[in-house]
Amino acid sequence: MIYRSYRGRKTAALGFGGMRFEFPEDIDKSAQTVLRAFEKGLTYFDTAPGYCGDKSEIIMGTAIKEMKKTGRPFTISTKSQKKNGKELRAQLEESLRRLNVDCIDYYNCWYVLTMEDWESRKTGGAVNAILRARDEGLIRHAVFSTHLQGSDIRKVIDEGFFEGVTLGYSAVNFPFRQEGIAAADEQDMGVVVMNPLGGGIIPQNPDFFDFLKARPEQSILEAALHFLLSDERITVSLVGFRNDEDVDSAVAAVDSFVPYSTEDVSAIRRRVEHDLNAMCTSCMYCKGCPVDIQVWAFMETWNHLKLKGGQPSLLNRLKYHWGVSIADLDACIACGQCENACTQKLPILKRFEELKTALADF
Numbered sequence: 001m002i003y004r005s006y007r008g009r010k011t012a013a014l015g016f017g018g019m020r021f022e023f024p025e026d027i028d029k030s031a032q033t034v035l036r037a038f039e040k041g042l043t044y045f046d047t048a049p050g051y052c053g054d055k056s057e058i059i060m061g062t063a064i065k066e067m068k069k070t071g072r073p074f075t076i077s078t079k080s081q082k083k084n085g086k087e088l089r090a091q092l093e094e095s096l097r098r099l100n101v102d103c104i105d106y107y108n109c110w111y112v113l114t115m116e117d118w119e120s121r122k123t124g125g126a127v128n129a130i131l132r133a134r135d136e137g138l139i140r141h142a143v144f145s146t147h148l149q150g151s152d153i154r155k156v157i158d159e160g161f162f163e164g165v166t167l168g169y170s171a172v173n174f175p176f177r178q179e180g181i182a183a184a185d186e187q188d189m190g191v192v193v194m195n196p197l198g199g200g201i202i203p204q205n206p207d208f209f210d211f212l213k214a215r216p217e218q219s220i221l222e223a224a225l226h227f228l229l230s231d232e233r234i235t236v237s238l239v240g241f242r243n244d245e246d247v248d249s250a251v252a253a254v255d256s257f258v259p260y261s262t263e264d265v266s267a268i269r270r271r272v273e274h275d276l277n278a279m280c281t282s283c284m285y286c287k288g289c290p291v292d293i294q295v296w297a298f299m300e301t302w303n304h305l306k307l308k309g310g311q312p313s314l315l316n317r318l319k320y321h322w323g324v325s326i327a328d329l330d331a332c333i334a335c336g337q338c339e340n341a342c343t344q345k346l347p348i349l350k351r352f353e354e355l356k357t358a359l360a361d362f
């Protein structure tokens with residue numbers, strides 16, 4: 001395992017993302033996967049209310065009971081998206097209870113999406129509630145998680161409330177949040193990266209992402225993680241683990257880490273900036289379209305259009321993988337709601353048109 005320092009605390013560079021448990025209703029089996037990761041040297045465990053049918057915190061809390069018995073250090077991260085200070089406090093107290101801890105190591109002001117949203121976290125009392133809880137010893141580090149653009153992440157960091165940031169970052173969206181990582185580094189903040197595999201796009205398209213490899217023998221998983229591990233500004237890369245096998249393969253990928261040279265990283269950065277516009281990570285935060293368009297289905301299919309070019313199989317992907325039809329897009333009223341909600345700030349309506357044009361002849 002590789003270890004980094006998070007505000008002076010030794011932390012495994014591979015973190016446990018608790019949002020993808022394969023069988024979350026089986027609390028004990030899922031907790032065993034957490035314990036397996038702990039045994040293999042992971043120390044940073046990330047969860048949130050609502051993850052995995054609201055079971056993730058309970059799973060983590062079950063594992064934590066056992067982890068405490070070992071006397072070995074570990075840290076827990078959870079989150080609240082509440083704007084109202086009283087509501088955030090109630091959610092925090094519930095998280096403490098479910099996680100079986102007296103203090104949460106990293107408490108995220110969760111999913112700050114726009115600068116207006118950020119303002120509402122302050123005016124609603126959420127930020128003050130987090131800071132007060134830290135003063136009371138219920139939180140060790142006040143942090144925030146965000147899908148803001150890099151320049152806006154810098155603005156939030158510069159306000160000085162937080163000691164760390166959690167953000168989506170991978171070869172897929174790397175140009176989009178560079179400035180945020182740089183700003184966090186300048187303030188000696190912890191940087192926790194979620195979605196390091198681009199929501200699965202990287203392992204699902206190994207040929208396209210072959211350029212991430214610095215050595216031919218690397219697997220695509222190794223390459224994606226090694227690329228991130230080579231950036232020492234990143235404290236923890238969170239991988240969402242479904243089961244024991246996912247833990248084992250990610251730990252093996254970290255164990256085979258050989259740092260990329262500056263030239264390797266520069267070549268990858270040039271390639272990413274040249275070849276990849278930000279892609280959809282299938283996070284589904286664009287849910288809630290007033291005319292029921294499954295926006296993510298079309299944006300994920302747009303990824304395939306970008307990666308493989310226009311082909312009839314894309315229509316089958318829409319039909320059989322997602323259960324939608326390109327004709328569904330005719331109902332779009334261009335209200336912009338999905339673009340405002342999109343974590344990647346994708347130009348969704350423009351991509352709808354590109355998809356329609358590319359698939360018109362099939």
Ligand code: SF4
Nearest residue numbers: 289332333335336338
């Ligand atoms: S812009 Fe179109 S797809 Fe997006 S939320 Fe509005 S109606 Fe739905």
Ligand code: SF4
Nearest residue numbers: 280283284286296342
């Ligand atoms: S379109 Fe944006 S919000 Fe929707 S799934 Fe893709 S990345 Fe997420």
